[in-house]
Amino acid sequence: MKKLKDLKLKIVEKFKYFAPISLAILLVGLILMLIPGVGMNVGIDFAGGAKVNVDFGEYLSNNPNLKTELIDEVSSVITGEGFSIGSTRWSGDSNTILEVGLEYEVGGKKVSSKSEDEQRAFLEKIEGTEENSYEDGLVYKIRQAVETYNAEFEGVEVSANIVNGSTSKKLLSNAIWATAVAVVIMLIYIGFRFTLTSGIAAVIALLHDVLVMIALTTIFQIQVNTTFIAAVITIVGYSINATIVIFDRIREVSKLDSMKDLSDSDIANKSIADTLGRSILTTLTTLAVIVVLAVVCAVMGITTMEEFALPIIFGLLAGTYSSVFLSASIWVYLRKLASKIKESAKKAKSAN
Numbered sequence: 001m002k003k004l005k006d007l008k009l010k011i012v013e014k015f016k017y018f019a020p021i022s023l024a025i026l027l028v029g030l031i032l033m034l035i036p037g038v039g040m041n042v043g044i045d046f047a048g049g050a051k052v053n054v055d056f057g058e059y060l061s062n063n064p065n066l067k068t069e070l071i072d073e074v075s076s077v078i079t080g081e082g083f084s085i086g087s088t089r090w091s092g093d094s095n096t097i098l099e100v101g102l103e104y105e106v107g108g109k110k111v112s113s114k115s116e117d118e119q120r121a122f123l124e125k126i127e128g129t130e131e132n133s134y135e136d137g138l139v140y141k142i143r144q145a146v147e148t149y150n151a152e153f154e155g156v157e158v159s160a161n162i163v164n165g166s167t168s169k170k171l172l173s174n175a176i177w178a179t180a181v182a183v184v185i186m187l188i189y190i191g192f193r194f195t196l197t198s199g200i201a202a203v204i205a206l207l208h209d210v211l212v213m214i215a216l217t218t219i220f221q222i223q224v225n226t227t228f229i230a231a232v233i234t235i236v237g238y239s240i241n242a243t244i245v246i247f248d249r250i251r252e253v254s255k256l257d258s259m260k261d262l263s264d265s266d267i268a269n270k271s272i273a274d275t276l277g278r279s280i281l282t283t284l285t286t287l288a289v290i291v292v293l294a295v296v297c298a299v300m301g302i303t304t305m306e307e308f309a310l311p312i313i314f315g316l317l318a319g320t321y322s323s324v325f326l327s328a329s330i331w332v333y334l335r336k337l338a339s340k341i342k343e344s345a346k347k348a349k350s351a352n
Helices: 012-034 057-062 064-080 116-127 138-149 165-193 196-219 226-255 264-300 303-351
Strands: 049-055 083-091 097-106 157-163
Touching: 012 196, 012 264, 012 303, 049 064, 049 116, 049 138, 057 064, 064 083, 064 097, 064 138, 097 116, 116 138, 116 157, 138 157, 165 196, 165 226, 196 226, 196 303, 226 264, 226 303, 264 303
Parallel strands: none
Antiparallel strands: 049 097, 049 157, 083 097
């Protein structure tokens, strides 16, 4: 049986088949983003609004079958009071806290995040007024409805807090800038450590991974919250590492006397074959852990961790795909483009 490194792969020659797969995913994701009412499933962390937490405690831990009914019960109270629900998910150490995201609107009317009066009215409608001991607020009404639903939830803890979307957007903006700076530093490092074409190819592959990750998150309508930023940054670090391994092998193969007469395509194919075993094993071992985490979260209903695990899975698959099927091919085409530019420059110089 042949070893992976002994395979005569023709990855570069089949680039025209591999690239359209990524382009198709990106196109579907972009189309969904542009469709009104679909787009990215942006959570309250970025959209702004309020979070209402209902801690059902130990009784729910022993009766998880009640979760669906409790979501319906709480949701009916919230919508009955004229609020719009942006998201619902279970969180907490025991997975017994129902977290409901409320959009910045009441009765279909948008609440301005810049108007202090509207913000105060929005908050009072949730928490109630001090004069009435909060009994005219949404928090009290949820507590009352839950206690009526099941006496075991008497004294259930209900809390609410305003989420400033502008603060989260600033966090997102800072994360984008930090990632951009990291990408530039990576480009400089790879260009210095290997070649400029290697650096550009690695950055293109890296951008591919992040964009595919975003596209798949949009396609599967996974909620985008602050945990998504952590997932993106994690994939940026993982993906660039896998790509560098291939470029390091390209550099080593290029220096071999037996390979000096080979074309860039042959060198790239040889390097991919040499590192294929490592790429597969590394991805599978990492993927296995994340998949188990995602499955456990799905079974237990831990939405917060599921929102982190699924984008990581998308990123791992995209990163492995780009490292094996795209990065080296991009390097070859960039080398060809650089050669053509040099030849054109020489001809222009000779003509003068």
